Amino acid sequence: MIEGFQTDGRGRVDGRVVRGERTRRAILQRAAEIASMDGLEGVSLGRLASELHLSKAGVVGHYGSKEELQLATVEAATRTFADAVVTPAFETPPGLGRVWALCDCWISYARRRVFPGGCFFLSVSTEFDCRPGRVRELIADARRRWLAVYRQAIDEAQQQSEIDRTVDAVQLAYELDALAMAANLDAQLLDDIGAYDRAAHGMLARLRAVATNPSALPPIGHVTESPS
Amino acid sequence: MIEGFQTDGRGRVDGRVVRGERTRRAILQRAAEIASMDGLEGVSLGRLASELHLSKAGVVGHYGSKEELQLATVEAATRTFADAVVTPAFETPPGLGRVWALCDCWISYARRRVFPGGCFFLSVSTEFDCRPGRVRELIADARRRWLAVYRQAIDEAQQQSEIDRTVDAVQLAYELDALAMAANLDAQLLDDIGAYDRAAHGMLARLRAVATNPSALPPIGHVTESPS
DNA sequence: CCTACCGATCGGTAGG
DNA sequence: CCTACCGATCGGTAGG
Numbered sequence: 001m002i003e004g005f006q007t008d009g010r011g012r013v014d015g016r017v018v019r020g021e022r023t024r025r026a027i028l029q030r031a032a033e034i035a036s037m038d039g040l041e042g043v044s045l046g047r048l049a050s051e052l053h054l055s056k057a058g059v060v061g062h063y064g065s066k067e068e069l070q071l072a073t074v075e076a077a078t079r080t081f082a083d084a085v086v087t088p089a090f091e092t093p094p095g096l097g098r099v100w101a102l103c104d105c106w107i108s109y110a111r112r113r114v115f116p117g118g119c120f121f122l123s124v125s126t127e128f129d130c131r132p133g134r135v136r137e138l139i140a141d142a143r144r145r146w147l148a149v150y151r152q153a154i155d156e157a158q159q160q161s162e163i164d165r166t167v168d169a170v171q172l173a174y175e176l177d178a179l180a181m182a183a184n185l186d187a188q189l190l191d192d193i194g195a196y197d198r199a200a201h202g203m204l205a206r207l208r209a210v211a212t213n214p215s216a217l218p219p220i221g222h223v224t225e226s227p228s
Numbered sequence: 229m230i231e232g233f234q235t236d237g238r239g240r241v242d243g244r245v246v247r248g249e250r251t252r253r254a255i256l257q258r259a260a261e262i263a264s265m266d267g268l269e270g271v272s273l274g275r276l277a278s279e280l281h282l283s284k285a286g287v288v289g290h291y292g293s294k295e296e297l298q299l300a301t302v303e304a305a306t307r308t309f310a311d312a313v314v315t316p317a318f319e320t321p322p323g324l325g326r327v328w329a330l331c332d333c334w335i336s337y338a339r340r341r342v343f344p345g346g347c348f349f350l351s352v353s354t355e356f357d358c359r360p361g362r363v364r365e366l367i368a369d370a371r372r373r374w375l376a377v378y379r380q381a382i383d384e385a386q387q388q389s390e391i392d393r394t395v396d397a398v399q400l401a402y403e404l405d406a407l408a409m410a411a412n413l414d415a416q417l418l419d420d421i422g423a424y425d426r427a428a429h430g431m432l433a434r435l436r437a438v439a440t441n442p443s444a445l446p447p448i449g450h451v452t453e454s455p456s
Numbered sequence: 457c458c459t460a461c462c463g464a465t466c467g468g469t470a471g472g
Numbered sequence: 473c474c475t476a477c478c479g480a481t482c483g484g485t486a487g488g
Contacts, residue, residue, distance in 0.1 A: 182406030
């Protein structure tokens with residue numbers, strides 16, 4: 001609702017609004033952290049209140065209902081994801097390099113545990129995929145947009161003749177994302193950190209197979225430790 | 229605990245035990261169905277009782293606690309998965325054909341909705357990957373065993389020189405499974421039935437790339453509709 | 457297998 | 473933002 005600083009008629013900042021903004025942000029960040037570990041249903045009003053040292057009414061008052069809180073949490077997590085993955089990848093100019101940057105930044109995002117429970121979106125996607133409603137649709141929109149970012153980066157690389165133009169961009173986007181999802185699964189459930197390397201290896205091999213100049217990619221054995 | 233028919237001292241079947249067995253089976257099947265849709269935490273004793281027309285005590289009496297019920301549900305789902313995927317795939321003799329049969333049978337299992345909410349194991353894996361305890365370990369064991377089935381089938385195909393011996397079997401198993409997981413995600417969350425075709429296409433392309441005789445595999449455009 | 461009950465927690469509201 | 477409260481549901485138990 002309210003974005004940025006609000007001023008009164010004489011240009012002064014209203015301290016209550018500033019505090020309200022800060023509280024709202026703290027609620028959504030903690031909610032996204034909890035959801036990545038225990039799901040959006042694990043984000044109860046009572047739990048949020050006690051962890052943030054608020055009353056339950058102090059939490060629900062900002063959003064009106066549990067569903068509104070869930071929707072706001074998904075939106076906040078979408079922004080966090082964009083800041084952690086899409087924005088850094090887009091520092092690389094369009095072409096094969098940007099496609100690989102998207103893969104690399106995703107792996108870094110997972111490895112750094114931007115969300116403490118692993119990828120927020122994998123957790124809530126499987127949680128809500130059978131629960132009709134606005135939350136499910138918002139999560140689905142986020143996934144469609146992510147796959148579209150991948151697809152468009154591949155399209156651009158094809159227009160620049162850096163990726164074979166006969167390749168189906170939707171299929172390639174699907175496969176690169178699949179390798180990422182499985183890495184999250186194995187890293188989280190099996191405590192198998194090596195899964196990130198397997199994902200990177202599979203992505204690079206896939207890209208080398210369709211690149212017109214494979215030597216533009218990192219060497220096959222390359223392992224992403226901590227990309228800038 | 230009690231398997232098969234129990235008889236009294238004179239060889240007669242005890243009707244109470246037979247009914248108990250039937251109830252126990254009904255509880256676990258319904259629990260696995262609910263868990264595939266709403267997670268294992270969605271399997272509450274009250275919900276199970278009302279859907280099966282039992283009392284809550286009639287449900288919990290069979291298992292003693294929620295955790296024991298969850299463990300039994302994971303075990304029952306493992307049997308269902310083995311019957312639906314592993315057993316039919318193992319009708320194909322060891323070699324490249326069996327590796328493809330595992331892929332094909334998994335896609336058929338997902339397409340047929342053996343569990344109404346899609347793959348039981350993807351749902352509960354993401355749900356429990358941050359919840360330490362026996363349930364998480366049992367789910368992790370099931371995943372490790374499934375990946376080991378894939379890996380062993382690949383190993384055998386390599387011993388028979390039907391798959392390039394320089395290929396890393398763990399990596400290939402990882403990639404084939406990743407394509408399957410992503411298909412489940414897109415089919416369930418995005419209502420995108422085409423995801424199964426993308427998974428099959430990606431798996432076949434991957435296998436053709438490492439097969440010594442790719443023509444032994446179905447043609448590239450092959451789509452699994454309803455495998456026997 | 458049942459009824460009846462326990463304390464805890466859920467989402468949400470009233471009133472301030 | 474708070475306290476105090478609502479009915480519903482949770483896992484689990486007592487007693488039969």
